[in-house]
Amino acid sequence: xxxxxxxxxxxxxxxxxxxxxxxxxxxxxxxxxxxxxxxxxxxxxxxxxxxxxxxxxxxxxxxxxxxxxxxxxxxxxxxxxxxxxxxxxxxxxxxxxxxxxxxxxxxxxxxxxxxxxxxxxxxxxxxxxxxxxxxxxxxxxxxxxxxxxxxxxxxxxxxxxxxxxxxxxxxxxxxxxxxxxxxxxxxxxxxxxxxxxxxxxxxxxxxxxxxxxxxxxxxxxxxxxxxxxxxxxxxxxxxxxxxxxxxxxxxxxxxxxxxxxxxxxxxxxxxxxxxxxxxxxxxxxxxxxxxxxxxxxxxxxxxxxxxxxxxxxxxxxxxxxxxxxxxxxxxxxxxxxxxxx
Amino acid sequence: xxxxxxxxxxxxxxxxxxxxxxxxxxxxxxxxxxxxxxxxxxxxxxxxxxxxxxxxxxxxxxxxxxxxxxxxxxxxxxxxxxxxxxxxxxxxxxxxxxxxxxxxxxxxxxxxxxxxxxxxxxxxxxxxxxxxxxxxxxxxxxxxxxxxxxxxxxxxxxxxxxxxxxxxxxxxxxxxxxxxxxxxxxxxxxxxxxxxxxxxxxxxxxxxxxxxxxxxxxxxxxxxxxxxxxxxxxxxxxxxxxxxxxxxxxxxxxxxxxxxxxxxxxxxxxxxxxxxxx
Numbered sequence: 001x002x003x004x005x006x007x008x009x010x011x012x013x014x015x016x017x018x019x020x021x022x023x024x025x026x027x028x029x030x031x032x033x034x035x036x037x038x039x040x041x042x043x044x045x046x047x048x049x050x051x052x053x054x055x056x057x058x059x060x061x062x063x064x065x066x067x068x069x070x071x072x073x074x075x076x077x078x079x080x081x082x083x084x085x086x087x088x089x090x091x092x093x094x095x096x097x098x099x100x101x102x103x104x105x106x107x108x109x110x111x112x113x114x115x116x117x118x119x120x121x122x123x124x125x126x127x128x129x130x131x132x133x134x135x136x137x138x139x140x141x142x143x144x145x146x147x148x149x150x151x152x153x154x155x156x157x158x159x160x161x162x163x164x165x166x167x168x169x170x171x172x173x174x175x176x177x178x179x180x181x182x183x184x185x186x187x188x189x190x191x192x193x194x195x196x197x198x199x200x201x202x203x204x205x206x207x208x209x210x211x212x213x214x215x216x217x218x219x220x221x222x223x224x225x226x227x228x229x230x231x232x233x234x235x236x237x238x239x240x241x242x243x244x245x246x247x248x249x250x251x252x253x254x255x256x257x258x259x260x261x262x263x264x265x266x267x268x269x270x271x272x273x274x275x276x277x278x279x280x281x282x283x284x285x286x287x288x289x290x291x292x293x294x295x296x297x298x299x300x301x302x303x304x305x306x307x308x309x310x311x312x313x314x315x316x317x318x319x320x321x322x323x324x325x326x327x328x329x330x331x332x333x334x335x336x337x338x339x340x341x
Numbered sequence: 342x343x344x345x346x347x348x349x350x351x352x353x354x355x356x357x358x359x360x361x362x363x364x365x366x367x368x369x370x371x372x373x374x375x376x377x378x379x380x381x382x383x384x385x386x387x388x389x390x391x392x393x394x395x396x397x398x399x400x401x402x403x404x405x406x407x408x409x410x411x412x413x414x415x416x417x418x419x420x421x422x423x424x425x426x427x428x429x430x431x432x433x434x435x436x437x438x439x440x441x442x443x444x445x446x447x448x449x450x451x452x453x454x455x456x457x458x459x460x461x462x463x464x465x466x467x468x469x470x471x472x473x474x475x476x477x478x479x480x481x482x483x484x485x486x487x488x489x490x491x492x493x494x495x496x497x498x499x500x501x502x503x504x505x506x507x508x509x510x511x512x513x514x515x516x517x518x519x520x521x522x523x524x525x526x527x528x529x530x531x532x533x534x535x536x537x538x539x540x541x542x543x544x545x546x547x548x549x550x551x552x553x554x555x556x557x558x559x560x561x562x563x564x565x566x567x568x569x570x571x572x573x574x575x576x577x578x579x580x581x582x583x584x585x586x587x588x589x590x591x592x593x594x595x596x597x598x599x600x601x602x603x604x605x606x607x608x609x610x611x612x613x614x615x616x617x618x619x
Binding site for chain 2 (some may be wrong): 068073112114249255279286298299304
């Protein structure tokens with residue numbers, strides 16, 4: 001791994017240099033909401049943010065995406081669409097959101113490769129930005145990760161005062177670093193120490209902790225426990241948690257048509273909706289909100305670890321921040337661990 | 342990278358009305374427009390395909406024809422929702438999209454030389470038909486063969502012609518039933534699980550495969566256990582609402598397993614040990 005230094009006053013030059021070789025998505029603030037958007041100039045970028053409202057997974061797994069076009073009816077004409085393959089940088093992605101992509105890779109790679117997600121994923125370089133000021137509901141440290149972890153990014157930038165400490169992790173990262181090598185210089189041992197200090201300080205800010213020890217086995221034992229009904233009582237079924245979750249991957253496929261043109265599109269779906277599992281016969285295997293809330297928790301903390309050996313939560317805190325009835329996944333899972341089986 | 346979402350075009354070659362009326366069932370014979378794709382579409386009994394009408398949507402169906410019948414695939418469809426209703430309006434020559442084959446299959450190799458008992462109800466016979474025809478076409482490889490099948494009324498029985506042919510054979514025992522008495526019906530009257538007890542197949546060296554409405558499957562399994570079948574001798578094939586068919590869209594899970602990819606065929610032993618809504 002290369003360890004380099006980017007002086008703070010070179011940041012805007014750095015971003016603009018990358019922009020000559022890649023399309024760049026970066027955090028942009030609009031009316032108090034930060035979202036990852038494609039930028040035309042470094043001046044649009046706001047690096048003073050806690051995290052984006054919508055996770056950057058939306059750049060790779062789009063909320064709405066055309067799978068192919070067709071002529072409606074029974075004559076049978078399909079027009080494939082080009083899957084975007086531009087060289088792309090997600091600039092300023094947080095370590096937790098970067099990890100969510102590693103988690104999503106399992107689903108989109110398994111058995112049948114998903115070309116829409118994977119093509120974009122392969123052509124995307126993740127330039128991460130460490131969290132110096134984790135938010136009140138952040139809990140990435142519950143999963144042995146940290147606010148300054150370079151594990152899942154190609155390059156990690158950490159603000160260590162008057163400069164950024166730059167860790168170049170992967171070949172993709174090295175390639176990108178080449179385009180900006182004039183702005184970078186080798187880091188000193190002292191800089192490395194400073195990064196560790198910043199990392200420790202940030203981790204210490206995180207006070208919330210989710211207890212996940214033995215959670216997979218525990219959930220196996222409490223599937224039929226009334227605990228789930230009590231948790232679900234508060235849920236309105238709005239689905240906000242699923243739309244803002246960086247690891248949720250459920251989707252619907254719909255045909256949209258005009259008289260002469262049609263497209264099969266993929267859209268984000270939510271397991272919080274009763275229609276999600278409703279069968280044509282009228283039968284619904286998950287008919288009550290309890291079934292749906294329980295399934296969501298089990299999907300993240302039982303089914304996913306069973307299938308892919310990783311918990312499908314990164315501790316970003318979005319579902320807690322945005323739940324209209326204050327359902328708190330940290331409490332839910334921690335309390336599930338304490339339920340008498 | 343292959344695109345698993347993009348279907349291949351297939352022409353509806355033939356449509357047979359199995360059942361009329363409110364619970365109409367039709368069997369569609371589909372031929373891929375590209376002969377090489379047709380030739381390469383290798384599947385085993387129990388596997389499924391996504392069939393789509395462009396502008397209406399896609400549905401996941403068990404392939405109801407046997408792989409021993411080359412040159413086409415068939416799906417049997419009950420008219421129920423948006424896509425199935427539109428399919429019922431189709432005519433021969435119409436073009437649909439097909440992708441697959443998907444899911445696991447019945448263990449037709451592992452079950453060689455075993456006595457086989459098939460217990461189907463209503464539209465649940467569709468996946469069993471693929472398996473039954475496969476076994477009949479490879480008759481010497483398997484032991485005794487019992488086919489138990491029932492529907493609400495004689496009008497609701499699918500594949501009547503094929504059953505008539507099968508009943509003529511000495512090496513297949515067919516046991517048909519209807520739920521309520523009807524003039525002229527000389528065979529068994531009563532529910533499928535009851536007919537199973539009457540037929541009383543021996544569990545010795547046997548495999549039982551059942552598919553039908555959930556309530557039927559429940560009592561068939563109870564009765565099979567009464568007859569001495571163990572949980573690893575009983576198999577079923579399941580259905581769920583599905584969108585992708587390839588284990589990504591999320592909705593067809595029972596616990597950590599996806600019916601589209603890890604199923605649709607499950608042993609009762611497996612099902613008993615998975616926790617999850619079904």
